[in-house]
Amino acid sequence: MTLAQQGKAIDEKLLNNYVNRELLTPTVEKITDLEDRLIRLLRNDQQKNTLCFHYNDLCVLNTIQVDLVPEKKDVIIRHVEYEVTSMKPADDSDGIQMFRISQTYIAYLHQQLNGIRVYLKSINEKNFKNAHDFANIEKTLQILGSDSTTIDRWATGPNDYWATIQIGLTDLPSEMNAISERINERYKRDDEVINDHFHLLIDLLQGYKDLCRRFEEALHNEQKAIQKANNQQRRSSTTTDTTPKNDNNLETIEKRNRHGLKFVQIETQVVYANLEAFVCILNNLGNTQCQGSSDLVNIWKSFASKVSQLGQNYINKFSIQKSTTIGLKK
Secondary structure (H helix, E strand, C coil): CCHHHHCCCHHHHHHHHCCCCCCCCCCCCCCHHHHHHHHHHHHCCCCCCCCCCCHHHHHHEEEEEEECCCCCEEEECCCEEEEEEEEECCCCHHEEEEEEHHHHHHHHHHHHHHHHHHHHHHHHHHHHHHHHHHHHHHHHHHHHHCCCCCHHHHHHHHCCCHHHHHHHHHHHHHHHHHHHHHHHHHHHHHHHHHHHHHHHHHHHHHHHHHHHHHHHHHHHHHHHHHHHHHHHHHHHHCCHHHHHHHHHHHHHHHHHHHHHHHHHHHHHHHHHHHHHHHHHHHHHHHHHHHHHHHHHHHHHHHHHHHHHHHHHHHHHHHHHHHHHHEEEEE
């Protein structure tokens, strides 16, 4: 078994190499995996007396719905009739299979892109809040810089640091205001990209999902109609009279299905053509972030320079006062 797992061809020569030697230990899978493998082997051997199917395997093959047919009036002999409807599409052509594959994948794309949109909206809402917070910082700095409260030496002692830098605080609100404006501008640009372009793409994908749902419902309803007609034909005693009519109905339904599938195929291609917009959306977001970040870097550099100058002003003032004091002592 180990040799087979290694992909080696089992023959007498290979087995002779293990004479008087301990055979290799095979890699054992989970018990459930081994059971599934055994069932598949038995199924391939076409065991007539063994079902060889789990419940999930049967569901994949088909799922049926059994409904009780209403009793008809004026019938002397009453008997229970059931209508059996298969949930599996009768048309299992390549076109239907490709439709289901595309339906599943585009639904996956819709889920993922919608998640990205939610994240971007959350980030953008935080940016809007940040812009508001920086505007409040600007107002607070203005209040501090224009505060005329007299602080006595009893509180400060020989330290004049606060009184010195308080004068320079009046120059800082301009940077805070600029930062708030730049973040607010970036919020508006990103919001425009998300609302106009991203929403349009998501709406297109949602519309395709709705179209697929309606097409699925139409297939299911027509399949029920076909099965109902077949059941009635089997119960009818005049089968030869109804066969041409049923054949015409079946042909009409098949033509309608082919036409609907062709329409869905064109809409699928339209969706894939519009997915190019996703790259344009990301590109626009990247450009707005680069532009906004570049502006913010320059503003923050100016802000840092002014803050550094506040500390330097105090150092210069302290040095002058110290020199004056030394000169007076001399």
